[in-house]
Amino acid sequence: MKKLLVLCGGPGTGKTTIQHYLEEKYGFSRVLTHTTRPRRKGETDGKDYYFETKTSFFRNRYFEYMEYDGNFYGSSAESLARTWQHHDNAVIVLDTKGALAYKQKLRTKQVSFWYIAVADQNILGQRLLKRGEAKERAARRLQSKEAIRDMQMPQQLRTFCEVLLNDDWGKTTAEIELFLRRDGFLK
């Protein structure tokens, strides 16, 4: 069966890091999404996101899309289908609103949802700086209403979304292995 893992959570919690790890260690393939957000240092078009202008963004058809901290983000059914063409296990990084949309639109058995969290949210600012973001941009991101919403797991996700703590990376990787087995991603 083709399967999809949805990662969601607040900024800096480690969603992208975990996505890379799943690709490298477990052969997952990521589902690329579209954004109007400016490219960060080290990001490549067609590899990290499809970077769009506000005009080109709305030329595409989306499975779901939303606005986050003043930028648009959207995922397409075609991108998921393309990923599944060559790989059984796909991973996508979404905000919590997107995670809820996927829950409502896809068959339950095929999709798992993980909410990535840290024990102490005061470290998130440092993590964004570590990733190379400018101080003002990092502060603004953490104060956006979408980040504030996603820094607590929304009530609607609690019935189906597992929490993965990402404080100590060694412990995180051990948990990932357990979660993957339990969710049927590993044969």
Ligand SMILES: Nc1nc2c(ncn2[C@@H]2O[C@H](COP(=O)(O)OP(=O)(O)O)[C@@H](O)[C@H]2O)c(=O)[nH]1
């Ligand atoms: N709903 C939805 N969320 C997305 C999509 N692509 C990215 N996101 C989410 O948008 C938010 C902002 O992403 P990004 O600017 O890369 O910032 P980061 O969370 O700080 O790494 C994150 O919560 C992503 O998971 C998408 O296609 N749909």
Ligand SMILES: Nc1ncnc2c1ncn2[C@@H]1O[C@H](COP(=O)(O)OP(=O)(O)O)[C@@H](O)[C@H]1O
């Ligand atoms: N367990 C961890 N301990 C310390 N730093 C981490 C950990 N996980 C991720 N990071 C770092 O935190 C920063 C933000 O991680 P990232 O994966 O970009 O977060 P997100 O995609 O959720 O916004 C990156 O510099 C990353 O290397």
